[in-house]
Amino acid sequence: MLNVRILTEKVARVLAEEGIAPLCRRALSHLRGQRERDPFDVENGTETSGLEPLWKLSIDSPNARHGERYQATSPQELVSVLEYLGVDPASSTFIDLGCGKGRTLIVAARFGFGKVIGVEFAQELAATAQANLVSQRLDNAVVLRADAAEFTFPPGSKVIYLYNPFSEQVLAKVLDNLRAFRNDRLYVVYKSPRCARLLDECDFLQRHERAPRAPHIGIWRGVTAEARVTPEAVA
Ligand SMILES: C[S@@+](CC[C@H](N)C(=O)[O-])C[C@H]1O[C@@H](n2cnc3c(N)ncnc32)[C@H](O)[C@@H]1O
Structure with a gap:
């Protein structure tokens, strides 16, 4: 299905925020990505590659833009x-907001998380993720076809994973929803953290050192208001 409205809004946004060169790079990488099947899929018999x-997808959400x-x-x-976080996976939940075809869910389930949840709003991607979990016989992992902005977090220890899935409008709503379920056994792991500012300003999160072997991934940890060290307090 070709969603012309999303395509037009997307081109306009990338053009306005990033310019013509990044727009052309994205178009080229999209064309290249269609042809590649990467080693993870070859090894596991899954379908998680590509851009x-x-x-192109069926998305029933105003947040598609x-x-x-x-x-x-x-x-x-x-x-x-x-590995760097050092949480006890067996007693924690791993949540990927915008899980796509579910590769992270497979990795997290094999890592030993007691419960793994993927949230994905595109129908085709959520269906592929579900099929991947079934093919890998991972029964501690589930995929919810839903908008991340509507997701209700579970209580307890959790690692929330984001790979640059959406802009600030949606992330702000996610943080609002998370507020009631915050604790000091909460980590937000954010790859290519375009909206890091929101997490830095969030009163129940504290920026954490990055893992040396994953420099593109930001990490924040849940804290109580009293324990939070603000940049002003450090200065
Ligand atoms: C860069 S991909 C990351 C895929 C996966 N998390 C990974 O790291 O392998 C971003 C994903 O977020 C999904 N997404 C974007 N906005 C969303 C929203 N509001 N609710 C649910 N999924 C969303 C997109 O459909 C896309 O699959």
Whole structure:
């Protein structure tokens, strides 16, 4: 399905915010991405490769215009961060907001998380993620076809994963929803953190050192208001 409205809004946004050269680069990488099947899929018999622009997909959400195309996280990079966090995976929930075809869900389930949840609003991607989980026989992992802005977080220890899935409008709503379920056993792991400012300003999160082997991934940890060290307090 070709969603001309999303395509037009997307081109206009990239052009206005980033300019013509990044727009051309995205178009080229999209064309290249259609042809490649990467080693993770060859090894596992899954379907998680490629770039999927949102205008090609069935999305029933006003937030489609704030969303980013599908592109998968490198498994090695994700494992490096998860090892670095040092959480006890068996007693934690891993949540990928904008899970796409579900590669991170497979990696997190194999890493040992007690529960793994993927949230994806594009029908085709959520269906592919579900099929991937079934093919890997991962019954501690689920995919919800939903808008991340509507997701209700579980209580307890959790690692929330974001790979630059959406812009500030949606992230602000996600943080509002998270507020009631915050605790000091919460991590937000954010690859290519375009909206890092919102997390830095969030009163229940504290920026954490990045993992040396995953420099493109930002990390924030849940804190109480009293324990939070603000940049002003440090200065
Ligand atoms: C860059 S991809 C990341 C895929 C996956 N998290 C990974 O790291 O392999 C971003 C994904 O977020 C999804 N997305 C964007 N906005 C969303 C929203 N509001 N609700 C749910 N999914 C969303 C897109 O459809 C896309 O699959």
